[in-house]
Amino acid sequence: MAAEAAPTSSQVKTRDLKTWNFDADLQSLQEAYDANSSPISVNFRKLVPLGSGVDRATHLFHSYPAKLLLNIPLFFINCTKYSSPNDVVYDPFSGSGTVLVEALLAGRRAMGADANPLARLIARAKTTHITSDVIAAALDSVLSEIDNARQVPFTTTIKKDIWFSETNVSSLGALLYSIRKNTSGAVLDFLETCFSTCVKKVSVSDPRLSVPVRLKGEALEKHIAGSPDLIEHFTKVVISNCARLNKMPEGCISELHTDARQHHREGELKADLIITSPPYAGAQKYIRASSLSIGWLGMAPANRLRELEKLNIGREHFCKSDYNSENASVALSAEGVLKKIKAVNPLRAHIADTYLREMDDAAEGIVSRLRQNGHLVLVVGDNMICGHNFSTSRFVKEIFTRKGLTTTLELVDDIRSRGLMTKRNKTAGTIEREHVIVFQKR
Structure with a gap:
């Protein structure tokens, strides 16, 4: 076949x-x-x-x-x-x-x-060809410029303290600041998509569920103990996604x-x-499922998830x-x-x-x-x-x-x-x- x-x-x-x-x-x-x-x-x-x-x-x-x-x-x-x-x-x-x-x-x-801006970001990144050397250079610039004194704040869409430790809030904010300071255009879309992939991974949300549900008790403790280092995980995601993008037609x-x-x-x-x-009638909460990334990337109108939901x-x-x-x-x-x-x-x-x-x-x-x-x-x-x-x-x-x-x-x-x-x-x-x-x- x-x-x-x-x-x-x-x-x-x-x-x-x-x-x-x-x-x-x-x-x-x-x-x-x-x-x-x-x-x-x-x-x-x-x-x-x-x-x-x-x-x-x-x-x-x-x-x-x-x-x-x-x-x-x-x-x-x-x-x-x-x-x-x-x-x-x-x-x-x-x-x-x-x-x-x-x-x-x-x-x-x-x-x-x-209608979901996170979906559009991911789709652009998946379908826009960028050469490996351009991505590698951008990653080096981003990682070398990370400074915890300069951060992008989490928007007020949801309460960040419920989902992230103080350390991860600081790390995510500093990483996103460096991404936005050092890249633009298609490279920015690519790296923000990789950043979004890491957001839920370093949160205390149950990884088995598509919508954010906070872990509790022993499951929470085990999850925190096994949580990856953000920068190390981000680097792995960028390298993996760069290899995937290299399989797309040149110039696409x-x-x-x-x-x-x-x-x-x-x-x-x-x-x-x-x-x-x-979409099905009430069968998938796309905006809620995307809320952690939407909060970090500042994608909700007036920082309100409900305003974004109305568009869907x-x-x-x-x-x-x-x-x-x-x-x-x-x-x-x-x-x-x-x-x-x-x-x-x-x-x-x-x-x-x-x-x-x-x-x-x-x-x-x-x-x-x-x-x-x-x-x-x-x-x-x-x-x-x-x-x-x-x-x-x-x-x-x-x-x-x-x-x-x-x-x-x-x-x-x-x-x-x-x-x-x-x-x-x-x-x-x-x-x-x-x-x-x-x-x-x-």
Whole structure:
């Protein structure tokens, strides 16, 4: 299914770049779907034989939560039906850049969008080529200029004393000051991403959980005793990520926007292929999961996490006055289940309804950025809310169909530990399967 390819002039030292071709697999899936027009079960881990947690190019730069399984974009980008070299691949909910990385590895141009500034920082760092000698020189300058008398203070997004020892607060502040004093542009993005990778490592947050949860008792004592030296750990991260970046195509760079809801503007590129996994309705706290890094890097408007949360689709925090109004749902097929959920929990119903409304706005922007006859690959799962099945895939499919797209293929894959917060509280339920829906703009 996969064969080694000789390096081209646009590729550097790349032991893990391959020429993939999944046209025959796609044809089999398409024939099965066309035969009965119902979703076809598929296992992308078997279809694209890459092991769990594979260190491919820059995918392991950062432990950003809920990353899309890289096997999915790798499959669709390397089907000639959907894209060719130099085509534009766009991910409107790009997170830390999984789709963008795979697009660049396949010789496509990459474009993304995300409301979380930390996600955009990581995605830029993962998709912007910098030579090893430039990174090495920058690291030497940063380490030689560290001075504990000069520090970047932690912003007031959360209480730093809960999460960091006094020593680590001082070390983090001095390191970040030196990074910002001695670097700029793409190198600054790269080193701030490496800094962000270290933040949670030297905190007292439980490393097993994506959102910050403070360790207690014996676990806390053990964690503190084994906490790494910040500068030593930062140096290792920079060296490892430099080696990963060296596997990306020479000269590669991505284009990033701040919101999936932004419409295409005259003169901007249109996408030949869009691949994306939208956030779920209250299923992953992206901003809370990023809060320690956001606090250090000063990324929250007015230093308030809640202001940043408001920019994200799928958020959970609302005032009671926000969800007392009665409005028809943008997805007619969702009205019945929304009424049932509201009878049990008005807040949870409002979260789900707002999610669909904002996805409707996002769909307008997404469709405007897709060229005629281009394809959209949408990865979305269903879950339970207040004991009721919330068919997110069906509702979002209805939204995109109303925008003029035609469904050409639908696949279903079981979730097998993709970094998603699949287990939620008893009002939000569990996500167990994901639908992969392919649309075309005809």
